[in-house]
Amino acid sequence: MEDRTELSALGEFGLIERLNKDNKTQNESTVVSIGDDAAVLDYKDKQILVSTDAMAEGIHFDMVYTPLKHLGYKAAVSNFSDIYSMNGRPKQITIALSVSNRYSVEALEELYSGIRLACEKYGVDIIGGDTTSSASGMVISITVLGEGEKDKITRRSTAKENDLICVSGDLGAAYAGLLVLQREKATWKANPDMQPDLDSYDYVLERQLKPEAQKWLIDFFEKNGIVPTSMIDISDGLASEILHICNDSGVGCEIYMERLPIDYQTSRTLEEFQIPAETGALNGGEDYELLFTIDQKDYEKIKNNADIHIIGYIKDKNSGCKLVTPQNSTIDIKAQGWNHYNDM
Amino acid sequence: MEDRTELSALGEFGLIERLNKDNKTQNESTVVSIGDDAAVLDYKDKQILVSTDAMAEGIHFDMVYTPLKHLGYKAAVSNFSDIYSMNGRPKQITIALSVSNRYSVEALEELYSGIRLACEKYGVDIIGGDTTSSASGMVISITVLGEGEKDKITRRSTAKENDLICVSGDLGAAYAGLLVLQREKATWKANPDMQPDLDSYDYVLERQLKPEAQKWLIDFFEKNGIVPTSMIDISDGLASEILHICNDSGVGCEIYMERLPIDYQTSRTLEEFQIPAETGALNGGEDYELLFTIDQKDYEKIKNNADIHIIGYIKDKNSGCKLVTPQNSTIDIKAQGWNHYNDM
Numbered sequence: 197m198e199d200r201t202e203l204s205a206l207g208e209f210g211l212i213e214r215l216n217k218d219n220k221t222q223n224e225s226t227v228v229s230i231g232d233d234a235a236v237l238d239y240k241d242k243q244i245l246v247s248t249d250a251m252a253e254g255i256h257f258d259m260v261y262t263p264l265k266h267l268g269y270k271a272a273v274s275n276f277s278d279i280y281s282m283n284g285r286p287k288q289i290t291i292a293l294s295v296s297n298r299y300s301v302e303a304l305e306e307l308y309s310g311i312r313l314a315c316e317k318y319g320v321d322i323i324g325g326d327t328t329s330s331a332s333g334m335v336i337s338i339t340v341l342g343e344g345e346k347d348k349i350t351r352r353s354t355a356k357e358n359d360l361i362c363v364s365g366d367l368g369a370a371y372a373g374l375l376v377l378q379r380e381k382a383t384w385k386a387n388p389d390m391q392p393d394l395d396s397y398d399y400v401l402e403r404q405l406k407p408e409a410q411k412w413l414i415d416f417f418e419k420n421g422i423v424p425t426s427m428i429d430i431s432d433g434l435a436s437e438i439l440h441i442c443n444d445s446g447v448g449c450e451i452y453m454e455r456l457p458i459d460y461q462t463s464r465t466l467e468e469f470q471i472p473a474e475t476g477a478l479n480g481g482e483d484y485e486l487l488f489t490i491d492q493k494d495y496e497k498i499k500n501n502a503d504i505h506i507i508g509y510i511k512d513k514n515s516g517c518k519l520v521t522p523q524n525s526t527i528d529i530k531a532q533g534w535n536h537y538n539d540m
Numbered sequence: 541m542e543d544r545t546e547l548s549a550l551g552e553f554g555l556i557e558r559l560n561k562d563n564k565t566q567n568e569s570t571v572v573s574i575g576d577d578a579a580v581l582d583y584k585d586k587q588i589l590v591s592t593d594a595m596a597e598g599i600h601f602d603m604v605y606t607p608l609k610h611l612g613y614k615a616a617v618s619n620f621s622d623i624y625s626m627n628g629r630p631k632q633i634t635i636a637l638s639v640s641n642r643y644s645v646e647a648l649e650e651l652y653s654g655i656r657l658a659c660e661k662y663g664v665d666i667i668g669g670d671t672t673s674s675a676s677g678m679v680i681s682i683t684v685l686g687e688g689e690k691d692k693i694t695r696r697s698t699a700k701e702n703d704l705i706c707v708s709g710d711l712g713a714a715y716a717g718l719l720v721l722q723r724e725k726a727t728w729k730a731n732p733d734m735q736p737d738l739d740s741y742d743y744v745l746e747r748q749l750k751p752e753a754q755k756w757l758i759d760f761f762e763k764n765g766i767v768p769t770s771m772i773d774i775s776d777g778l779a780s781e782i783l784h785i786c787n788d789s790g791v792g793c794e795i796y797m798e799r800l801p802i803d804y805q806t807s808r809t810l811e812e813f814q815i816p817a818e819t820g821a822l823n824g825g826e827d828y829e830l831l832f833t834i835d836q837k838d839y840e841k842i843k844n845n846a847d848i849h850i851i852g853y854i855k856d857k858n859s860g861c862k863l864v865t866p867q868n869s870t871i872d873i874k875a876q877g878w879n880h881y882n883d884m
Contacts, residue, residue: 234591
C-alpha cells in the first residue's frame with residue numbers, strides 16, 4: 197500500500213463519511229440509509245430477519261494471510277448466510293468496526309471495498325455503522341437485516357421424523373484452506389525468503405478466504421415450491437449443526453458417512469495433514485453451506501440437482517444422533533465446535 | 541466479586557446461553573428471539589428504524605470508575621436514544637460483545653444485568669448477539685431496531701426557517717460528571733488510600749454513568765399531536781448537533797446563550813474546573829437529551845412544559861449558525877466534537 201492516511205487525520209465523522217462516500221442503495225425497502233440517527237426501512241407485509249455476528253483479529257482471522265478486501269467480503273457473506281439459512285433474503289447491513297490506529301484509512305477503505313463488493317453481488321444495502329478505535333487489533337461486527345415470508349421462514353427447530361437431511365455444495369474445504377494458510381505462515385516465519393506455492397490449493401484457499409453464501413439454493417426452493425422443514429447454515433461444522441437441528445427439533449438422525457460431499461482437492465489436502473476427509477467435513481467450520489431437511493414428498497424435486505446431497509434422514513429422538521460408517525457401524529455424533537476462549 | 545468463572549470454561553455457546561438464560565420478550569413485534577440463525581420480527585404497517593453504536597474500553601469508558609452494570613445500562617440507553625431522536629420507539633436490540641479473557645463470566649453477567657435493566661425499563665427485547673474474544677479490552681456494539689410511523693418519523697434534514705429550536709432537560713451534566721471522575725482517578729492513582737467524597741456530585745455523576753433516554757418526550761409529542769420538524773439526540777454536544785441539523789436542512793440558526801438549560805450542580809462543578817458552564821453545555825457530550833425544531837404554530841403546546849427549553853430559532857442559510865451572547869454579540873457556532881483517534 198503506497199498511501200497511508202492516519203485515522204486521526206480524519207476523525208470519527210470524517211472517517212465514516214469517507215468510507216461511505218460512494219454508498220448507493222438498491223432495495224426498495226431501504227427508505228433512509230446512512231446519514232441520520234437511524235436508518236428507516238419499510239418491509240411492508242414481509243417479516244424482518246435480524247442477525248449479528250462479530251469477527252475478531254487473532255481469533256477469526258489472521259492479518260498475516262488475510263487480504264483486507266477478502267476479509268470484508270467474508271464478514272459480509274457470513275452474515276448473509278444467516279438470513280439465507282432462515283429461507284430469507286438479506287437486504288441491509290450495519291457495520292460496527294473497532295480498529296486500532298495501527299490501521300490506516302486506506303486499509304479500512306480496502307476492507308470496505310470487500311464489504312461493498314459482497315453487498316453489490318448479493319443485493320444488500322449498507323445502511324449504517326459506527327467506527328471506533330480499539331486498544332489493539334480489529335473487530336468487525338455486522339448486523340444483517342433480511343426479509344422473509346411468514347409461512348416460508350425456516351427454523352432449526354421444526355425437523356420431523358422421516359424427513360430427508362440434505363446439504364448444499366461440499367464440506368471441509370474452508371478448514372483445509374485454513375490448514376494450508378497456517379502451514380505457510382509457519383514456513384514463512386522460519387524462512388522469510390521462501391515463496392509459497394499455493395497453485396494446487398486454489399479451491400480450498402478460496403473457500404477459506406472468500407466464501408460465498410447459498411443464495412442459489414433459496415432461489416431454487418422458491419422456483420420449485422419447496423419449503424424446507426428446517427434449515428441452518430454450516431459455520432461451526434456439520435456435526436455441530438445437525439445436533440442443533442436435532443436437539444431443537446426434539447428428534448434424532450442418521451447420517452451416512454459415505455454420503456458426505458467432499459471435493460477432491462479438500463480430501464487430498466486434508467490427507468497431507470493426516471486428517472481423514474470425513475473428520476474435516478464433519479468438524480471443519482466456515483463452509484457456509486446450508487444444512488436442511490425436507491419432507492420426503494419433495495424428494496423428486498431435488499433428486500436431480502447435483503449441488504444438493506441427501507446425507508441421511510431424521511429419526512425419532514430415542515434413536516439418538518448417529519453417524520453410519522461404510523462398514524455399517526454407528527458412531528454417536530459429537531460436536532467439536534470452536535471454543536475461542538480456549539485458544540488464548 | 542467473589543466468584544470468578546473463566547470464559548474458557550463455558551466456551552462461546554455456553555457463554556451466550558448463560559448470558560441469555562432469563563431472557564424474556566415483551567413486544568408483539570418480536571416473533572422469534574434468540575436461538576436461531578436470525579431473529580424474526582413483524583412490524584406490520586410500521587416502518588423500521590435501525591441504528592448501530594459501539595463503545596470501546598479506554599475510549600468511551602474507563603473500567604477504573606465505570607461499574608459494569610452501569611456500563612451495560614448506558615450502552616443500551618445511548619442506543620435507544622437514536623431511535624427516540626427519529627420520533628420512534630426502540631423495540632429490539634442485538635449485542636455484539638468483544639472481550640478479552642481478563643473478564644470473567646460473572647463480570648459479563650453484571651454487564652448484561654445492566655443492559656437487561658435498561659431493556660425492561662424502556663420496553664425493549666434482546667433478540668440476538670454474538671460474543672467473541674478480543675486481544676485486549678472490551679468493545680460493546682449494539683444494534684437497535686425500533687418502530688416509527690411513516691408520516692411521523694423525524695429526520696435531521698427537515699428544519700425550516702422560523703422554526704423554534706428546542707432542547708429537552710439540561711446540558712453539560714454528563715461532561716461535568718466525567719471531569720469529576722477523571723479527577724478522582726488521578727487523585728486515587730497518587731494516593732490509593734484516599735476515599736473519594738462524591739456526595740455533592742450525585743447528579744452529574746449519574747448523568748455520566750447512568751444516563752436516561754428521553755422516552756417521555758416522544759410520549760409528550762404523541763399525546764399533544766406534535767411532530768417536530770427535525771430532531772437529533774445530543775451525544776456529541778449541542779454545538780455539533782445543531783450544525784448537523786442546519787447543514788443537513790440547508791438553513792442557519794440563532795441560539796441564545798442565556799437560554800441554554802444548565803443545572804446548578806453542573807455549572808458549579810464546571811466552575812471548579814474553570815470551564816464556563818455554556819462551554820460545557822455546548823461542547824460536552826453524552827447528554828442524550830433531544831434537540832428538535834418545531835413549527836411556530838406548536839408553540840402553545842410546549843410553552844408550559846418545564847423540561848422543554850426554547851433556545852433559538854432557525855434562520856435562512858445565509859445567516860449562518862450563530863450563538864448570541866447576553867451582550868448581544870454573535871459568535872459562529874463551531875463543533876468541537878470528539879476525535880477518538882487523536883487521543884491514542
